[in-house]
Amino acid sequence: MHIVVAIYSPNPVWTMPEMHVEELRRRFPDSTFVRAASEAEAIRLIPDADVALTSVLTVDVFAAARRLRWVQSPAAGVGSMLFPAMRDSAVVLTNSRGMSAVAVAEHAFALLLAALRRLPEAVTAQRERQWIQADLSRLPMLRGRTLGCVGLGAIGTEVARIGAGFGCRVIGTRREADAPVPAGVDEAWGPDGLDRLLAGSDVVVLAVPLTPETRGLIGARELRLMKPTAWLVNVARGRLVDEAALVEALRAGTPAGAALDVFRHEPLDPASPLWSMPNVLLTPHVAGFREDYWEAAIDLFSENLRRFVSGQPLRNVVRKDAGY
Numbered sequence: 001m002h003i004v005v006a007i008y009s010p011n012p013v014w015t016m017p018e019m020h021v022e023e024l025r026r027r028f029p030d031s032t033f034v035r036a037a038s039e040a041e042a043i044r045l046i047p048d049a050d051v052a053l054t055s056v057l058t059v060d061v062f063a064a065a066r067r068l069r070w071v072q073s074p075a076a077g078v079g080s081m082l083f084p085a086m087r088d089s090a091v092v093l094t095n096s097r098g099m100s101a102v103a104v105a106e107h108a109f110a111l112l113l114a115a116l117r118r119l120p121e122a123v124t125a126q127r128e129r130q131w132i133q134a135d136l137s138r139l140p141m142l143r144g145r146t147l148g149c150v151g152l153g154a155i156g157t158e159v160a161r162i163g164a165g166f167g168c169r170v171i172g173t174r175r176e177a178d179a180p181v182p183a184g185v186d187e188a189w190g191p192d193g194l195d196r197l198l199a200g201s202d203v204v205v206l207a208v209p210l211t212p213e214t215r216g217l218i219g220a221r222e223l224r225l226m227k228p229t230a231w232l233v234n235v236a237r238g239r240l241v242d243e244a245a246l247v248e249a250l251r252a253g254t255p256a257g258a259a260l261d262v263f264r265h266e267p268l269d270p271a272s273p274l275w276s277m278p279n280v281l282l283t284p285h286v287a288g289f290r291e292d293y294w295e296a297a298i299d300l301f302s303e304n305l306r307r308f309v310s311g312q313p314l315r316n317v318v319r320k321d322a323g324y
Contacts, residue, residue, distance in 0.1 A: 003028070003309065004067075006049035008036040014055040014074065020294045027302055051308065053301055057081040065091075070308055074297045076100065076288070077237060078318055079210045086320075093318040094304060098154035099296050100288035105158035107287035108205050108235045109166075111259035115231060115281045116140050143167035148201030149185070150194065150217070151208030151236065157182040159205050173197055198225040203233060204255075210237035211323035218242065223249035230255040235287040238263040247273050250280065261287040 005024070009015045025033050034049070036042035039058060046052065046065045055075045062068070062083075068091055071081065076097040086093070114120065117139050125132040147163040149156045149172040160170045164184030172182075177190025189196065191213070198204060204226065208214050218232070219242040226232070232255050234241055243264045250258060257279035263272075266285055274280050290296070304314045318324060 003031040003051055003305070004049045005031060005033045005051045005053055005305070006036060006042065006046045007033060008042040008046075008052065008054045008061070009056055010039060011055065016053070016074070016294060016297070020298050024298055024302070028305060031305070051305070057086065059083055059085060062086055062089075070094070070304075070314070072301050072304060074294075074301075077210060079237075079323055082320060082323060092314060093320060094314050094316045095318055095324075096297060096300060097316055097324070099300060100290060100293070101154035101158045103290040104155045104207075104235050104287045105162055107261060107283070108159055108207075108233050108259075109162055111235075111261065111281055111283065112203060112205075112231065112233055113142070115257055115259050116142070120281060142203075145169070145202040146171060146200055148172065148197040148204045150197065150204065150206050152179070152182055152185065152188060153207065153209075155235070156205075156207035157184075159207055160184040168203075171197055171200065194222070195225055198222055199227075201230060202227065203231050206232070206234045206236045206240050208236055208240065209324035210239055215239050216242055218246070220245040220249065223255065226255040228254045228256060232258045233260075234258070235261045238266065243272075243274070247277070250277055257281070261285055 007016055007021060021033055021035060034045050036045050039061060042061045043064045046061055046068065048067060049065060050067055050069055052065065052068060052071045053074065054071065055073055057071060062085055070092045073081065073093070073095045076095050076099070078093060078095050081093060118136055121132065122136065143166060145168050147168040147170050149159050149170065152160065152172045152174040156172060160172060160182050161184045163170045170185050172185050172188045173191060173193045174188060175191065181188045206218070208217070217240045223245060246258060249255065259281045260274065261283045262285050268274065268282070274282060300315065307314050
């Protein structure tokens, strides 16, 4: 079977390096791989494609894809692809969930530990050649704290495992209340347990996909439920959180702080108060990155392409109705 694969991303960060495209061509000499550098080029090339490997799929590109049967995203989040025409079509959508679970979980703890141990202040003092030992003499520890993980999928499970290793009591919520409880989790509930989790946690880590049910999950009411000493860590999706409400809550002192890798609009607006708030630590949506990211991505795609050609079920098929 001759397969045409269209590879497209308008974002340089999500553009597969040419060396990896060449590797796919070596692995699948009977298939054709074409690249698009813009949406206009994607519209021109995709009509002949059976498969698209892309982090972005627009309505116009999809409308031009007359032969398309499968879309693979190199990212885990695919919410922007689930517009009505795609959702209602027979085109199969797969993602890369789980591929960066360890990286995201490690980043969550990197942010959290840096915030709790006040490393940004230490770095600033280092640059100014100041010895601020007295200022940093009362630093909290993770051991003995309660870590609340909102979402116990691949990322949440890894967060729970690391948290348990730090000596935390780990609690969590997941979509199905009767789903198995991952190792390291002391107690878990369904979505209706969110309020209980927020009120009882010293650290809240968001690790759920963006769906119609989770959009705006954390708003002013939810933030008021958190402890004044608690920290919110978001390494999932920016639109899970009402950013305006978060700014107001942080100014009021509940929760104590936020460590954020994702935002409602990216890049984050230079005018956003989050940039300069003393109780906020942020990174530019890099939690999922790893040094061998594209190697892992083409390995997953290669396995799925072999399955596609031989008529076997694909890995990581997205439930379009659920959004993940």
